[in-house]
Amino acid sequence: MxxxxxxxxxxxxxxxxxxxxxxxxxxxxxxxxxxxxxxxxxxxxxxxxxxxxxxxxxxxxxxxxxxxxxxxxxxxxxxxxxxxxxxxxxxxxxxxxxxxxxxxxCAPVRVGGPAAVAADWGTEHLLTIVDGHCGTETVVNPRWWQQRKATEVALAQAVAAKRRGSRRWRKAAARLAAHRGQSGRKRLDHHHQLAARIASEVAVFATEALDIKTLTASAAGTMEAPGVDVRRQRNLNREMLDTAPALLMQLITYKVQETGGWFLTAPTKRLKPSQTCPACGAQRKKQLSERTHTCPCGCVLPRDVASAQVVLDWALREIAGKSHAQNFGREPTAAASPLRNRLQA
Ligand SMILES: [Zn+2]
Structure with a gap:
């Protein structure tokens, strides 16, 4: 070199x-x-x-x-x-x-669409996307880990059974590595294609801020205060991390921005999308097991759809505020004008 x-x-x-x-x-x-x-x-x-x-x-x-x-x-x-x-x-x-x-x-060329959507990320469905015109799309969670864990566990056990550093150990380790590499590439390819399709359809993409660290914190606890239901939480964490949400959001962010569209992140703590009613705005704490949003005002929606709807309403208010500011003589941002044309179209 x-x-x-x-x-x-x-x-x-x-x-x-x-x-x-x-x-x-x-x-x-x-x-x-x-x-x-x-x-x-x-x-x-x-x-x-x-x-x-x-x-x-x-x-x-x-x-x-x-x-x-x-x-x-x-x-x-x-x-x-x-x-x-x-x-x-x-x-x-x-x-x-x-x-x-x-x-x-290079100057990347990517063409976006006219829709304004918000998405809620989860493990039941990978994404729940609402577009404000009663259109909802759910993206299936491919559950890679569920599909591939039997093979991966068997390959890892084969490595563990061999003498470290031996020729057979090296061969088994190479097989395990190849399998893990394939898993990673499958995920990356899936997320690239999904993000590219979303970017080609939308002008605005909103989602709530992800806090992966807190969401998937270890439940093991300490020797003095061991955690409860550790195995269940561990499986849940593994499933959440398996969907690689941070990667997906990163890909969607830059692809939407390449089209001149907007990627908005809602402040989860202030907005509380999963606890708010999209129809009347009332807030009530929900358990994670509650899969349906039911409000005294008569609004009944699947949990993820209600949550995404709250984020979408917030995003549209944000954009309206920004266009309002433009009308009062402020410099329009480079991305805003073509975006508004696209939204109006
Ligand atoms: Zn309500």
Whole structure:
């Protein structure tokens, strides 16, 4: 590897230690940066195109070849949604595979739709989306873990049964890693496609702020005060984390913003979407097991739909407030005007 590629590795090391010391100063309990042995090596990167590496894309940015200094020509498989100027690259090593991650400078083109929607995230349904015109869409939770846990457990047990470091152990570990890698790629692909479809249909996407840490906090407790129903909570946490909600929200955020649309995050604590009636605004605390919203005012809706409706009403008020401000001579934001045209259309 050349000097600038090694600088990238050094920079990563520096980043790991600064993050560690930042957490120490903040009074948190960080883990000490781990030495990455050959089996844990996450890969390496290059700075400038042409400096130790050169990528030649195929026709329409489909596939291509990578030339690495000291290695030679390597065929690459994959497709870029959009071409541009190649800037930098990283060779990532994970789950026994090598992947090339190219950074391309381009102006992303993505076309959005006219709808204003709000979504509620859950484990029963992955997303419940309401559009304010009595249209509701529920996205099925694919339950990857349920599907793949039998195989994963068997593969993990096979690894545990072998002598660490032996040839058979290495083979079993590679099989387990390949299975885990596939699980991760399935999830990523699903979320990319779902987010792309949502972004192509909406101009406004609102959801409540996710607090994954609190939602999936360990219920184990301490030796002196052990938690109750630990196993049930652990399974619930696993199921929540299996849907990778933070990843999904991240993908939807940037894809909606690429279309010039708005991604709004509702303040959960102030709004209390799951406890508020979308019809009359009355608030009542619900148990997690209560799946239907029933209000004395006569409003009966599925829990997730009611909650999403509250978020949507909030989002529309927010936007109305912003357009109102524009009418009083304030600078319209770049995204706001085409958005309003799209909404009116
Ligand atoms: Zn009500």
């Amino acid at each position: 050349n000097c600038s590629a090694q600088q990238i590795t050094l920079r990563r090391l520096d980043k790991a230690f600064s993050a560690f010391f930042r957490r120490v100063r903040a009074g948190q309990t960080p883990g000490f940066p781990r030495f990455k042995s050959l089996t844990r090596m996450p890969g390496f990167g290059y700075k400038k195109h042409g400096d130790g590496w050169r990528f030649t894309p195929g026709a329409n940015w489909r596939h291509g070849t990578l030339r690495l200094q000291g290695v030679g020509l390597i065929k690459a498989r994959g497709e870029a949604r959009q071409g541009g100027t190649i800037k930098s690259c990283e060779l990532q090593h994970s789950h026994g595979d090598w992947r090339l991650s190219l950074t391309i400078e």
